[in-house]
Amino acid sequence: MKLRALLAMPDLRLRAVTGEDGLDREIRWVVTTDLLDPGRYLSGGELVLTGLVWWSGPADSEVFVRALARSGVSGLAAWDVERGRIPADLTAACERHDIPLFQVPEDVAFATITEQVVRRLSTARAADLGAVLDRHRRLVAGLTRGTGLDPVLELVGRDLGMRCWVLTPAGRLVAGPHPLDTDPSALARAFLTADRLPCHQAGPDITLLPVAEETTSRVADWFIACEGDWSEWPAERRALTDELAAIVALERARLDDRLSTEGRLSQELVRVVASRDDEILPHLKLTGLDLDVPFTAVAATAHGDLRPGELRTVLAEILPDHSLIGLLGEEAIALVPARDDLTAPLRTALSALAPGLAGLAVGVSKPVAAGELRGATEEARYARRLAAARTDPVCVVGHDELATHVLLLASVPDDVRQMFKERLLDPLLTYDEEHKADLVLTLETFLQHSGSWTRCAEQLHLHVNSVRYRIQRIEELTGRDLSRLEDRVDFFLALRLR
Known part of the structure; x- marks a missing residue:
């Protein structure tokens, strides 16, 4: 399928912004990404879809488009719902790197584009595949909202006599109109540990197929379990299972809540908890x-x-329902309604997923009241750092393993923490802002070096007398004496609360 064909698809209403000379390029696959540099996850020939979450300025457009060009993608389709436009610098970057750029209408979902392109890319179809895809199109469009994948799997089973189920690597049954006669956790482990996929399980006579092997890490993917040995299937049946995998991938993308109202609320709440401001x-x-x-x-x-994003998917799979999960850079934070300690259940769940994980560090706080979530999050992040320092491929550190000031600070109500920090540091922050000074940095460095004037001066590239002057100014502004251990401890704790 060529890029030019996108313009002839009436349901998509895509508009070519730039790159008309490249419209004869072939599309191999469709990838949706919100990463600033998605290069290592692209292999060439993709139509890339993006909502421009990564964009914060012109420099970002250059980084993003250069990564696409180096990977050899066929084209880019974009729209920024929040800003209601495609930035001019993105268009300019696409022109520089010869990447055809399409504008996506605001009311057209990326899942719709993916579905229709995947349908065009499929060359070998079973006789009833049109009915299967039409059924799924109506499912995605919400015309049979709530029915999920079961009708599609039922159609495959009725017409081909091959029962199929969709599962997650954690062993959760996503869809399947028939009872599963074997242990789902055993199938999940076989899926995670298979050298190659598809793979056949002789005991239950079931073939395991990945859903999105080229674009998704196995531990974050779904998989399909089909009756029979795939090596004995005729070409028509193999083609149908390929299409079925594409359909399941679309359903998985449709159910991804990151862009839903709930997902956005979760992301915003995690940001607020980490910001210490609101x-x-x-x-x-x-x-x-x-x-x-x-x-x-x-x-x-x-x-x-x-x-x-895949780490977020893994957490959503193993954590209790109604967990609120967001990302802070490379770190995933979950806020979980839970009365009981989650450390042991998480260890058990992640142990089952360990064959698909190259390395995972997890920290767990103690259960707290809703108003103490900020402290609990600090406790969990500190525990996560302890876990990351260990050599275990998958390590979960619970709050019971912490015995430092972090645990103490985490138990203090937010309003008390805020008041304590403001009383000690606000005079210094105000002075720094008005005089372009570095009193807070000097204080932090002074405490890091256990009150050594010489080492602090060396670290800051200052004369010792300059450090002495700054410390004297800190003491005058705060009424504290940094020669006293008690005052040093107070400042140390206040700095930890920043």
Whole structure:
């Protein structure tokens, strides 16, 4: 399928912004991304879809488009719902790097574009495939909202006599109109540990097929379990299962809540909790959760090929329902309504996923009242850093393993923490802003070097007398004496609360 064909698809209403000379390029696949540099996840020939979440200025457009050009993508389709436009610098970058750029109408979902392009890309079809795809098109469009994948799988089973199920790597049954006669967790482990996919399980006589192997890490993917040995299937049946995998991938993308109202609320709440500036409870009330139930904070980072968005998917799979999950850079933060300690259940769940994880560090806080979530999040992030320092491929550190000032600070109510920090540091911050000074930096460095004038001066590239003058100014502004251990401890704790 060529890029030019996109302009002839009436349901998409795409408009070519630039790059008309490249409209004869072939589309191999469709990839949706919000990464600033998605280059390592592209292999060439893709139509890339983006909502421009990564864009903050002209320099970002150059980084993003240069990565696409180096990867050999066929074209780019974009729209920024929040700003209601495509930035001019993105158009200019596409012109410089010879990347055809399409504008996506605001009311056309990326899932719709992906679905229609995948349908065109499929060359070998079973006789009834048109009915299958038409059924799924109506599912995605919401005309049979709530029915999910079961009608599609039922159609495949009825017409081909081959029962199929969709599962997650955690062993959760996503869809399947028939009872599954074997242990889902055993199939999930076989999927995670298979050297190559598809793979056949002789015991239950089931073939396991990936849903989006080229674009998704296995541990964050779904998989299809079909009756029979795929090596014995005729070409028509193999073609149908390929199309079925594409359909399941679309359904998985449709159910991804990151761009839903709930997903955006979760992301915003995590940002607020980490920012220390805004009140948490008003944002938490917007989620509709019971604020009288305790919450637990979970922080996680992944090594290897698992991307942050995929880490979020893994957490959403193993955490209780109604968990609020957001990303802070490479780190995923979950705020979980939970009365009980989650450390042991998380260890068990991640142990089952360990074959698909190259490395994962997780920190878990103790359950706290909703108003103490900021402290719980700090506790979880500190526990996560302890986990990352260990050598275990998958490591979960609970709050019971912490015994430092972080645990103490995490238990203090937010208003008390804020007041303590303001009383000690606000005079210094105000002075720094008005006089372009570095009193806060000097204080932090002075404490890091245990009050050594010489080492502090060396670190800051200052004369010792300059350091002495700054410390004297700090003491005058705050009424504290940095020769006293008690005052040093207070400043140290206040700096930790920043």
